[in-house]
């Protein structure tokens with residue numbers, strides 16, 4: 539999938555702007571606060587009808603203006619498609635092939651993107667909660683069954699915790715809730731295991747390429763409950779037994795002590811834990827490899843690679859890692875990169891790409 543061009547009007551610090559893109563690699567260069575991330579954000583907005591930085595759409599409208607527009611054309615193996623999206627005080631309007639859609643869900647999904655931004659480092663460095671959120675979002679995108687089981691699990695868990703906090707908890711009621719929890723937890727656990735196995739295999743291959751074969755990355759599921767069964771029925775039974783075994787302890791502590799709400803993912807390179815022992819560059823490469831693995835997942839899903847948006851990653855990677863990242867990826871995936879300095883870019887990759895100089899809301903190709 540290729541984004542051939544984009545036009546902005548009153549988007550962030552852009553008045554009007556028309557850009558034509560390179561099918562492989564596009565680099566936005568400029569000092570801080572000139573509008574580089576705003577350009578990536580406009581592509582993300584064109585794809586998903588929302589920003590990756592703010593939940594308040596009106597922040598996207600240029601100061602003192604009424605409505606922001608983003609238009610673009612995507613080409614796939616089969617067709618070329620114009621997309622347009624605008625946002626005003628009245629809300630958002632989206633068009634596919636010049637026809638307005640009544641629901642945004644009919645708009646989203648035509649342009650697929652994967653974005654890597656500095657805060658994605660938290661997938662590695664942050665708390666287990668950040669990693670669970672990452673699995674929930676990514677796994678939820680490809681599996682409705684997962685989303686349903688997770689949402690039911692969370693609801694039953696909240697109810698059970700309320701019962702556990704009562705002065706004289708209704709033990710029978712808690713046992714009924716435990717049965718339901720076992721059922722939902724089994725689905726959540728098996729889907730997570732499958733998702734992490736797949737993404738782990740892709741990430742390991744990508745990490746090997748970026749590190750020039752010197753590092754072997756392992757992404758592993760660290761379930762809170764150590765289980766043995768690998769089918770839903772047996773696992774539900776196994777979990778039921780474990781929840782029952784833990785009930786006296788849970789009554790004493792007044793909370794649910796075991797379950798997928800306490801799961802985690804671990805990352806190791808050549809056998810050592812990345813979170814504890816990894817250098818900054820290794821942690822960043824790990825987070826990047828995991829995000830880039832999504833490119834492969836989306837390709838499996840929709841049959842085309844999405845476009846890749848890389849915000850401010852180059853300065854953190856050494857020249858070899860940069861070169862491997864940009865050369866191995868750009869031949870498969872159209873890539874958009876922001877950087878503050880051209881010297882960040884390895885000269886070996888300075889062909890077959892287009893650079894854009896960004897200065898105070900003006901862009902020169």
Ligand SMILES: Nc1ncnc2c1ncn2[C@@H]1O[C@H](COP(=O)(O)OP(=O)(O)OP(=O)(O)O)[C@@H](O)[C@H]1O
Nearest residue numbers: 550551570571572573574575576597598599600601
């Ligand atoms: N709604 C808006 N209207 C006008 N200007 C805006 C609006 N929102 C943000 N800006 C301006 O956009 C600029 C920031 O742009 P952006 O976040 O793209 O910076 P950047 O070039 O990526 O910088 P850095 O290298 O620091 O990340 C700031 O000058 C900010 O004032």
